[in-house]
Amino acid sequence: MNLRHLEILEAVARAGTFTGAAQKLFLTQSAVSHAVAELERQAGAPLFDRMPRGVRLTPCGTLLLEEAQGILAACRELEGRLAGLEEEAPVKLVSSITIASFPLPEILRRVREILPGLQVQVRVVSAASAVEILQSGEADLALIEGAEPKGIFRSEPFGSYRLWAACAPGFPLPAEPLTPRELCAAPLLLRERGSAIRDTLDSTLFLANQTARPLWESVNSTALIQAAQAGLGITVLPDLLLAEPVAQKRLRVVALDGVDMRNEMLAVRNRNQRPSRGLRVLLDAVGGITA
Numbered sequence: 001m002n003l004r005h006l007e008i009l010e011a012v013a014r015a016g017t018f019t020g021a022a023q024k025l026f027l028t029q030s031a032v033s034h035a036v037a038e039l040e041r042q043a044g045a046p047l048f049d050r051m052p053r054g055v056r057l058t059p060c061g062t063l064l065l066e067e068a069q070g071i072l073a074a075c076r077e078l079e080g081r082l083a084g085l086e087e088e089a090p091v092k093l094v095s096s097i098t099i100a101s102f103p104l105p106e107i108l109r110r111v112r113e114i115l116p117g118l119q120v121q122v123r124v125v126s127a128a129s130a131v132e133i134l135q136s137g138e139a140d141l142a143l144i145e146g147a148e149p150k151g152i153f154r155s156e157p158f159g160s161y162r163l164w165a166a167c168a169p170g171f172p173l174p175a176e177p178l179t180p181r182e183l184c185a186a187p188l189l190l191r192e193r194g195s196a197i198r199d200t201l202d203s204t205l206f207l208a209n210q211t212a213r214p215l216w217e218s219v220n221s222t223a224l225i226q227a228a229q230a231g232l233g234i235t236v237l238p239d240l241l242l243a244e245p246v247a248q249k250r251l252r253v254v255a256l257d258g259v260d261m262r263n264e265m266l267a268v269r270n271r272n273q274r275p276s277r278g279l280r281v282l283l284d285a286v287g288g289i290t291a
């Protein structure tokens with residue numbers, strides 16, 4: 001038994017004759033008769049009473065038709081949605097914390113304007129974890145900061161941010177910009193190892209033969225900002241996060257001697273994966289952020 005058998009059963013029941021069902025389905029009468037006979041063989045009972053002028057369902061045939069109509073209705077509904085299924089398929093996005101805090105909400109707003117029904121499932125993790133999740137196949141797209149990952153990835157930049165060092169207005173500092181060595185001697189309030197922010201800072205200090213030994217180490221940038229505002233030390237975070245407290249004079253930017261730290265923001269996906277309609281719209285929205 002297959003869907004065609006059930007369609008023939010329904011057509012015969014509606015037409016009342018094998019001939020009428022055959023005409024509706026563009027089949028021969030013998031093909032209709034054969035299909036009904038096959039169903040009756042499997043059911044082990046007649047499905048139609050043969051009348052002088054047509055056929056009518058037996059009680060067994062009525063029961064089978066009731067079951068079949070639910071299946072046929074579901075198939076017809078699915079058939080009607082086939083062309084739009086790609087747009088309904090959810091997109092799995094993994095994002096670093098900084099990107100999720102700033103450009104991501106606007107990106108998703110733009111996606112919703114184009115595909116209101118698209119479900120974008122978001123996980124917010126560190127940049128290193130985001131690449132691992134993408135590599136495992138648990139995400140379709142990763143929005144990360146820092147160095148471009150190696151391997152089977154295709155990366156597209158969509159912006160960048162600078163890293164600022166900042167402290168409370170009353171925190172004691174020399175008049176001249178801090179050298180990398182002087183920065184490392186200060187009490188530092190830093191993001192955790194493995195974060196894109198910390199990797200960029202550590203790489204910069206490594207080139208100056210210095211190593212950061214933070215007083216505070218946290219995955220929470222807000223906690224580091226609060227600690228810096230309390231005068232506990234110097235934090236190094238994206239300008240995106242520090243612009244507001246600096247403008248409100250809750251923090252001040254610490255000048256660094258010969259140090260300019262910047263992270264690129266990247267949209268990363270598996271180069272071997274065919275992007276769905278939803279993913280293409282999401283990628284366009286990400287690219288539009290640079291405009």
